[in-house]
Amino acid sequence: MNSLALCIPAYNAAIYLPRLLQSAQKQVIPFNEILVYNDCSTDDTAAVAESYGATVITGNMNMGCSYGKNKLAEVTTSDWIHFHDADDELLPNFTTLAHNWLKTPDCPDVVLFDYEWRDNNTGQLLAVVHFDKNELEKDATAYAIQNQINPFCGLYKKPRYLEVGGYDIDPLILYNEDKAFHIKLAKNGLTFSAESEVSIINYRIENSMSAANIKKCVIAQYHVLEQTVATHGQKYTAELAEELFKNAAVLAKEDAWDYVNKALRLARNLGHKVPSNAGKAFRLLISINPFMAMWLREKLIRLFKPHLRNA
Known part of the structure; x- marks a missing residue:
């Protein structure tokens, strides 16, 4: 066989x-x-x-x-x-x-x-x-x-x-x-x-197809993570939250701000307020106002790219 x-x-x-x-x-x-x-x-x-x-x-x-x-x-x-x-x-x-x-x-x-x-x-x-x-x-x-x-x-x-x-x-x-x-x-x-x-x-x-549809790809990724949270969110809270924070960052890059908000909210619902690898300033800001933190981060990246692209 x-x-x-x-x-x-x-x-x-x-x-x-x-x-x-x-x-x-x-x-x-x-x-x-x-x-x-x-x-x-x-x-x-x-x-x-x-x-x-x-x-x-x-x-x-x-x-x-x-x-x-x-x-x-x-x-x-x-x-x-x-x-x-x-x-x-x-x-x-x-x-x-x-x-x-x-x-x-x-x-x-x-x-x-x-x-x-x-x-x-x-x-x-x-x-x-x-x-x-x-x-x-x-x-x-x-x-x-x-x-x-x-x-x-x-x-x-x-x-x-x-x-x-x-x-x-x-x-x-x-x-x-x-x-x-x-x-x-x-x-x-x-x-x-x-x-x-x-x-x-x-x-x-x-x-x-993927290169020409980056925004569609990252929105679809949000829905994949959303579906996984619904089925396995209790066991994989840390893994899913980290992926949702990453997803939110790429969504911000693609100006999909409504989905940025959804991804951040879902990550916080899993009990994780900040991404694990974030710098001190970003961790503080995202713990206070997640959407504003992501919006400000993206604006700074666009202004000072590529120096802050991996911040």
Whole structure:
């Protein structure tokens, strides 16, 4: 029961798919299935995918990548699923590392793989993202609350994925559905671990959906945190409050002031009045008037940027 499917949700991805599918063909151990969900693309996404031997499932209307991932999970006959964004790439060692995990006696339900973050135009290495294996295994819910986990770095046990219902397609969490998804998996008891050898490249692409919709992403993150407070707020008060303070800071940057107020209020309702890493002056001000403290901080950052950006 170690079959492995590469599942790719795709919308107008014809320009990027060759790179990913070529990298899939270079794996030492072939994928058992390569599936592409064509989300009503208006370009040659389906034709390009088929030219590389992928099985294409085409939707009747554009529903978004979360719906596409759920549909691919339903269709695949493999025991394990690896989702991948159409504009990213696999290194040749990915399936070898994956099968090493699948052969272990007590393989966790979710394995996360470290990845490189590179500029799409120049290939410049921007960062290497590592997951903390010990923290994941100790408390996956806390880790998922505090860290962004993207689907292109995950290996998922299909029966467990289907058991919890896969991705939620709630429009409130659109643009931050990956964080919601991994919190959901952890909250439902799926076990997590991490592979430390890098095997994936994630590319920074100008005008990508996330880059073009930062405000929508950070508002969606608020709703993910709000939903998590409703279900796990009593156990993870500190972790959630810290994320809400961070969320409020980015919301302020995006001038989403009504949501700044909501995030600050929710953090305080959890019993935390100040962020743990704030300076003395900011801690004092935010304890007195949270909204005014965040407003003043953002105005100062805009005036003296970049000197106060990380204050």
